[in-house]
Amino acid sequence: MTVDLVVRNCTVVTPAGRTPDAGVAVEDGTIVAVGRSDRLPDADRVVDADGNVLVPGIVDGHIHNREPGLEYKEDWESATRAAAAGGVTTVVGMPNTDPVIDRPEHLELKFERGEASAHVDFQSYAVVTSENIAQIPAIDEAGALGFKIFLGSTVGDVPPPNDGEILEAMERIGETGKRLGFHEENGEIIDHYTEQFQAEGRNEPIDHSHSRPVIAEQEAVERMLTFAEETDAKIHMFHVSSGSAAEAVARGKARGIDVTAETCPHYLWFTEEVMREKGNVARVQPPIRDADEQDRLWDALEDGAIDSIATDHAPHTPDEKKVDDPFGNTWDAISGFVGLETEVPAMLSFVDQGRFSLEEWVHHHSTRPAQVWGMYPQKGSLQVGTDADFTIVDPDAEWTLADRERLHSKNCVTPFEGESFTGKAVTTVVRGAVVYEDGDVVGESGYGTRVDVDNS
Numbered sequence: 001m002t003v004d005l006v007v008r009n010c011t012v013v014t015p016a017g018r019t020p021d022a023g024v025a026v027e028d029g030t031i032v033a034v035g036r037s038d039r040l041p042d043a044d045r046v047v048d049a050d051g052n053v054l055v056p057g058i059v060d061g062h063i064h065n066r067e068p069g070l071e072y073k074e075d076w077e078s079a080t081r082a083a084a085a086g087g088v089t090t091v092v093g094m095p096n097t098d099p100v101i102d103r104p105e106h107l108e109l110k111f112e113r114g115e116a117s118a119h120v121d122f123q124s125y126a127v128v129t130s131e132n133i134a135q136i137p138a139i140d141e142a143g144a145l146g147f148k149i150f151l152g153s154t155v156g157d158v159p160p161p162n163d164g165e166i167l168e169a170m171e172r173i174g175e176t177g178k179r180l181g182f183h184e185e186n187g188e189i190i191d192h193y194t195e196q197f198q199a200e201g202r203n204e205p206i207d208h209s210h211s212r213p214v215i216a217e218q219e220a221v222e223r224m225l226t227f228a229e230e231t232d233a234k235i236h237m238f239h240v241s242s243g244s245a246a247e248a249v250a251r252g253k254a255r256g257i258d259v260t261a262e263t264c265p266h267y268l269w270f271t272e273e274v275m276r277e278k279g280n281v282a283r284v285q286p287p288i289r290d291a292d293e294q295d296r297l298w299d300a301l302e303d304g305a306i307d308s309i310a311t312d313h314a315p316h317t318p319d320e321k322k323v324d325d326p327f328g329n330t331w332d333a334i335s336g337f338v339g340l341e342t343e344v345p346a347m348l349s350f351v352d353q354g355r356f357s358l359e360e361w362v363h364h365h366s367t368r369p370a371q372v373w374g375m376y377p378q379k380g381s382l383q384v385g386t387d388a389d390f391t392i393v394d395p396d397a398e399w400t401l402a403d404r405e406r407l408h409s410k411n412c413v414t415p416f417e418g419e420s421f422t423g424k425a426v427t428t429v430v431r432g433a434v435v436y437e438d439g440d441v442v443g444e445s446g447y448g449t450r451v452d453v454d455n456s
Helices: 076-086 104-117 131-142 163-176 189-198 205-210 214-231 242-254 265-269 271-282 291-303 344-353 360-373
Strands: 002-014 016-026 030-036 043-046 053-056 058-065 086-092 119-128 146-150 178-181 235-237 260-262 392-402 420-430 434-435
Touching: 002 360, 002 392, 016 053, 016 265, 016 360, 030 242, 053 360, 058 076, 058 344, 076 086, 076 104, 076 189, 076 420, 076 434, 086 392, 104 119, 104 131, 131 163, 146 163, 146 242, 163 178, 163 214, 189 214, 205 271, 214 235, 242 260, 242 291, 265 291, 265 344, 344 360, 344 392, 344 420, 360 392
Parallel strands: 002 043, 002 053, 058 086, 086 119, 119 146, 146 178, 178 235, 235 260
Antiparallel strands: 002 016, 016 030, 053 392, 392 420, 420 434
């Protein structure tokens, strides 16, 4: 028997453990064998992994690819090119585009654009506003991965529904079996402090962070947990930035609420001191927190309150980020930065530091996000018969991101510029096709396809 592709000479790691001197065999885009290298079949193409580590393909459930409408920042092609280079095999796009993804035809447009140009597999959320609650069943039928509500101000100024509308939306979404995620910041608290700080002339980057206090995040989590308990909806907390909010999630889990949560590498890597060191380059919403909140966030991750890792990859132009004057008036700058090519190195660096094991990293960065969003075991498993998505990493590679312009997004502003890592992705395979190797994206634009979901 000869198959299409075999990867040999690696350590295969899943959440269940690791197998040395092993590999994977692929036929017609699916996995047909996982086992010791000497027991794998012959293949038309053999990749020697050179003793590196092979894991299920990384799943990033939170990116802003900006298409449709904001392609000057990023598009499906450039975002998924960055994903391939970063070892990410599946991405999920956010709905605050132009037009916003708030009805079936807008979702279908986003999918069509992705099918035309994506390098890796993809999906998309739909937004819930006061205007489209009745369309939730139709949006579900159109294939949205899940739904999102922006509770606080964000890029794109998508207004939140009121609390009564949120309750109704939870009931309707519950009937679809899909999950509703939140940008969980209390908008009234944020607006109050933003207006107060601006009136007082508090214009430094750290002032933006302090205008969005931890209580705004924690309160929003607690309120949505209460609503979910009433409606039995499945909910998700995007980009949890603080230990206080993560501990609220843990309390919700303990009450039996079906709540999941993610955090981002930048919240685990930096403290709010980065605002004084790198200024508006590190401006993000929710903001990066102080050392105490970060310590508690790590504790929550280790205790299981945080399910998954995602980036909130959010490209903006250097002018929008005020790169030439990073410590200028923060209210003139925009929030967000890229992350698709630094998430794997950051997490592998934490593995190198002993913060968690390779198996735990794979659980949080591949298997668990696929489970949370109904893509498992097709994604995130390495099971025979599933999509042949995997990421090969060199966990010992030491390197520094010296020049952000070497990244693959259209706009590459990131506070990780200048940071040093231990570990990096060296090969990315999507449904049996090598899309990144030897430092180059080699996959074809348009190869990526929409992921089907199972919410049963």
